[in-house]
Amino acid sequence: MIPQEFNYSRPGTVQEAVDLLADHDAKVLAGGMSLIPLMKLRLSAPEHVVDLGRIPDLSRITENEGSLHLGALLTHHQVATSALVQEKCPLIAETAAHIGDAQVRNMGTLGGSAAHADPAADYPAALCALEAKVRLVRKDSERVVDIGDFFVDALTTAVEPEEIITELILPVEEAGTGVSYQKLRQPASGFAIVGVAARIRRDGGRIAMARVGVTGLAASAYRAAGVEALLEGSEGSQADVAGASAAVDEGIEAISDLHASSDYRRHVARVYTARAILAAL
Amino acid sequence: MKTQINVCINGQERTDEVESRLLLIHYLREVVGLKGPHIGCETSICGACTVALNGKTVKSCALLAVQADGQDIVTVEGLATDGQLHPVQEAFWNEHGLQCGFCTPGMLMTTRELIERNPDPTDEEIRHGLEGNLCRCTGYQHIVNAVKSAAAKVGG
Numbered sequence A: 001m002i003p004q005e006f007n008y009s010r011p012g013t014v015q016e017a018v019d020l021l022a023d024h025d026a027k028v029l030a031g032g033m034s035l036i037p038l039m040k041l042r043l044s045a046p047e048h049v050v051d052l053g054r055i056p057d058l059s060r061i062t063e064n065e066g067s068l069h070l071g072a073l074l075t076h077h078q079v080a081t082s083a084l085v086q087e088k089c090p091l092i093a094e095t096a097a098h099i100g101d102a103q104v105r106n107m108g109t110l111g112g113s114a115a116h117a118d119p120a121a122d123y124p125a126a127l128c129a130l131e132a133k134v135r136l137v138r139k140d141s142e143r144v145v146d147i148g149d150f151f152v153d154a155l156t157t158a159v160e161p162e163e164i165i166t167e168l169i170l171p172v173e174e175a176g177t178g179v180s181y182q183k184l185r186q187p188a189s190g191f192a193i194v195g196v197a198a199r200i201r202r203d204g205g206r207i208a209m210a211r212v213g214v215t216g217l218a219a220s221a222y223r224a225a226g227v228e229a230l231l232e233g234s235e236g237s238q239a240d241v242a243g244a245s246a247a248v249d250e251g252i253e254a255i256s257d258l259h260a261s262s263d264y265r266r267h268v269a270r271v272y273t274a275r276a277i278l279a280a281l
Numbered sequence B: 001m002k003t004q005i006n007v008c009i010n011g012q013e014r015t016d017e018v019e020s021r022l023l024l025i026h027y028l029r030e031v032v033g034l035k036g037p038h039i040g041c042e043t044s045i046c047g048a049c050t051v052a053l054n055g056k057t058v059k060s061c062a063l064l065a066v067q068a069d070g071q072d073i074v075t076v077e078g079l080a081t082d083g084q085l086h087p088v089q090e091a092f093w094n095e096h097g098l099q100c101g102f103c104t105p106g107m108l109m110t111t112r113e114l115i116e117r118n119p120d121p122t123d124e125e126i127r128h129g130l131e132g133n134l135c136r137c138t139g140y141q142h143i144v145n146a147v148k149s150a151a152a153k154v155g156g
């Protein structure tokens, strides 16, 4: 269980990091909680590793015009326990607290989880429900990608090899918005069999805004637009929630593995969607 | 490719030339000679290899030694001071928080951080906090008791 040999660089700034990526066939290392296990199994064998771990700019939390900017290098523990994040964007803090175990939360990062795009990872559900934006920087330019265009397939995102994620941009939650992340945990690994993130805002007895993000069910996390459309405008009664939750797997190709069959996953998705919505209401 | 690293392990500064692919657990056990951190699974699940890196517990089988360059490491060997057991060690001793002891170095390190972050944890919070540490012997109840006792001792 020893990785293949590689060259190692540890840039001190984002500019140095993207310069290295432009000049080498390199892989970025953040917390290493996904990459190092893969390198030990030699499922990943990069020739060059660029360690982002000492770039202080990537661990910032800032609020700006209704948005919360979270640096890509923030650990799950930092996101879960930051008072500012808990207040301004409670869904992402709640989700972070559900990831893995204490040691993994001390090392694993927000940007790393997004970039890795494991179909069973927790953050992607919340990022979808939050309509997050991802800032990607390369040597001479940068771009901001909507989360809907970011997750492409299992373990595949819009990030190009010479790009790094510098931050995720999330909305500051409006007063009166309830949020919840509900997850059926795979008992050995802690990953989600299915996880559902919900944000609900009521206005005058009716649901004015509903956002639902789902992880674990499909190859990539997605927004359950059918559920959202059925909820918005409804009173949010038990029957409304049950009816809407039944639409969570509409048009979705559910994955099947040794932990859960696709039928079981569909069922769990409906149950956990209803739970997340009711908890958020 | 070899890289020079400077680390402070249990209060002692060291400099070593290491291969960039050397895992922190192998560095600690084979280069430094500290056999306290154990290798249970080598797949980042069991937590037997847990050490503190700048005060945060990490699984040293999922880190590279080069990532620890310039940092402070505490292993289970660094818990006791002047022949006095750390309160967490004492609590595991008193409450029979171990049987074979294989998981214990990791349990102790994780417990130390757990009660630092949450000085008065409930049973449920203790079990949640120790999710990254597996024990094949005790059935966990005595470990939970030990963590509670350690928290009471450190807090009180």
Ligand SMILES: Cc1cc2nc3c(=O)[nH]c(=O)nc-3n(C[C@H](O)[C@H](O)[C@H](O)COP(=O)(O)OP(=O)(O)OC[C@H]3O[C@@H](n4cnc5c(N)ncnc54)[C@H](O)[C@@H]3O)c2cc1C
Residues within 6 Å of the ligand: A027, A028, A029, A030, A031, A032, A033, A034, A035, A036, A037, A052, A072, A073, A098, A099, A100, A101, A104, A107, A108, A109, A110, A111, A112, A113, A115, A116, A118, A120, A121, A122, A123, A159, A163, A164, A165, A166, A189, A190, A191, A192, B044, B045, B062
């Ligand atoms: C025992 C264990 C249990 C776990 N349980 C869970 C769980 O319950 N839920 C869950 O969601 N996850 C879980 N994880 C995964 C964990 O959350 C990882 O931390 C996360 O997936 C990857 O983040 P990282 O910072 O460690 O990234 P790394 O492992 O360093 O990198 C992962 C990938 O992302 C790329 N990358 C990293 N950062 C950037 C960046 N800024 N820009 C571009 N590319 C980047 C890397 O090149 C690599 O391809 C678990 C992991 C372990 C070991």
Ligand code: FES
Residues within 6 Å of the ligand: B038, B039, B040, B041, B042, B043, B044, B045, B046, B047, B048, B049, B050, B059, B060, B061, B062
């Ligand atoms: S040996 Fe590191 S987690 Fe098991």
Ligand code: FES
Residues within 6 Å of the ligand: B097, B098, B099, B100, B101, B102, B103, B104, B134, B135, B136, B137, B138
């Ligand atoms: S005491 Fe034997 S594994 Fe925990």
